[in-house]
Amino acid sequence: MSADNKNTQNDIILEVKNMTKSYDGHVVLNNINTTIRKGEVISIIGPSGCGKSTFLRSLNLLETPTDGQVLFHGTDLTDPTVNINHIREKIGMVFQHFNLFPNMTIKDNLMLAPMKVAQMPKEEASALADSLLKRVGLSDKADTYPNMLSGGQKQRVAIARALAMNPEVMLFDEPTSALDPEMVGEVLSIMKELAQSGMTMIVVTHEMGFAREVSSRCMFFADTIIKEENTPAEIFDNPQTDRLKDFLSKVL
């Protein structure tokens, strides 16, 4: 029992406790509690404006919760004495609009954080960048600038850039929403490979196919709370609340 307990404790990467977020008194998230374990792939769905991004961005403190705690391996990120930069190294993030650095080549985009943050020697960072670019199939673009790439290629670079810091968990905020339809597939397949390799992932998405197929757990956000949380099969085939039924009828 105690050994079991210890094991589960070690498995926990992120823990959200009683988290509330409001803007000028307007409550966006109300008393959220959840735990994210190693190897989980979590999809977050819900209507527009229900606070999915806010929740995700609270996990690496790009948004500061109004109340409650976010624990990363037991360390409370909302504690002002915690060095948030060290924690962010271990939490990769991919944005809807890629946010590549236009003033650097693709390779420099990948090498910046390893060199500046992890103090990696240049040769090592360069080798790392090469192998990551190979992994996302963009070795030939190493020395070009972001503006030369298609949307799908940019997002693959952005994933590689986040992976360069060897994170323990990856956050994705609608990674395919800004893409032309024909490019969605290439990004999703990279994400699928990543999930299969055992990466812990939290993905806000409108791609219901991906949520159902790839994720191990699905959260439905509505009315400032996690309205429903279950395996994708249960969420999609056996919705409990009217809110979710209504939502699914619109998006499926």
Place this chain on the structure above:
Amino acid sequence: MQRMNSRRKSILSAMHIAILAMFLLVSSFALTACGSKTAKNTVFSVDDIPGKTIGVQLGTTGDIYVSDYEEDGSNTKVERFNKGADAVQALKQGKIDAVIIDSQPAQAFVDANNDLTILEEEFVEEDYAMCISKSNSALKNRINEALEYLKAQGTLEAIINNYIGENAGKTPYVSPANVTRNNGTLTVATNAYFSPYEYYEGGSIVGIDMDMCQAIADYLGMDLHIEDMEFDSVITAVQSGKADIGASGMTVTEERLKNIDFTNTYTTASQVIIVRDDNASASGANIGEKFKSDFLTANRYQYILKGLGNTLLITVCAALLGIIIGFIIAVIRSNHDMTGHLKIANFLCNIYLTVIRGTPTMVQLLIIYYIIFGSVNINKIIVAILAFGINSGAYVAEIVRSGIMSIDIGQSEAARSLGLTYRQTMVNVIFPQAVKNVLPALTNEFIVLLKETSISGYIGLTDLTRGGDIIRSITYDAMLPLLGVALIYLVIVMILSTFVKKLERRLRSNERR
């Protein structure tokens, strides 16, 4: 091929400069030619002055006396110039009807311009004395003692005769050989545009007042240090302790006595009236001779070179200071805008920006020199660098801030999500993009800064503009020194903009959005 192209471009821009310069010269010739058809003289005696437009040098006794006419309802207009030479130029061009000025410089002006003449009737007689702070009666007594000694010995008369009259040049003042200078430095404020009392010759300031001050310093066992500045700054400088005495052909007046004390008088002079001489043909010196006397005779181009050096030094250092101040302020302000932190620092920055951008640069320069460093003996170049740097910093700050704010917030979010610190994010991600966006605006600011340093003359600094002014005051030719100075500014500005255009092109080729 690429190389050929850029070569051709630089030849092109050199041609642009040459064409512009020629245009400038030609148009000013045209203007001078028009100037020769100026109105006939209308002032023949003191009685003709009411109702006319009279030029004076700002703050001189001529100014004070003529100002009485201004208020008596006769519709007399007084135009106040910073330099006698400017008033004379205006007279030549028919912009004013007469110039009232001290007789000795008047003689020099008329000698140099054969279309001008001095009216026989003197405007007013007056006594010259040195001004000294009211709180310094000990020094005043010692100077008076020295002055009376020099008068008794005939030294003062010899000095004056060395500059005025038939025997000019025959009795130059030479310091006694055995002077010990244990009593410190006597700092004298003057305005060296007032031949024969004080003027530039061979790079140093000479004249009756200067020789007399040397003799006084010799008698008192002091070193002599001369500070050249605008005439209306001389009294301020003495009041604020920047100088011990002012010796600048200065007349004792009631108005001045309110602010400052005077030594015994050392000579009498008179204010006279210069008018246009309708009988004379316009001055004949051709452009080649003028060029020779403006720039080549006695190596006068050295004034321009020295001024140019100072202008460049001040501009470059002030620009660097401005960039440092500007970036710090921009970071504080944009950090506050984005996060709401740093409230107090942001408040202080706002005060700085409001004050600096809400007051003229020249006023700031004068305040820094006369008030903030009023009682500190500090190098004027440093004062100018500080003043222009602090001034420029305010403009740089707002330019850089707009650049920072123009960068998508996603850029700093992406950098922060990778674990970069705020500083690393700024240095590696935000600044490079922001600076590129605002490079044109920044260049513009530095071009403005370069041109604004031309007011450095107000604290007596020989910058490029004042270098030209010094030549103007020696040769009484306004055109070539002014055009030369303008041309040099123009060339520097064009080099600067060409350089930045190249830089911009290079940055752009790296990255197209």
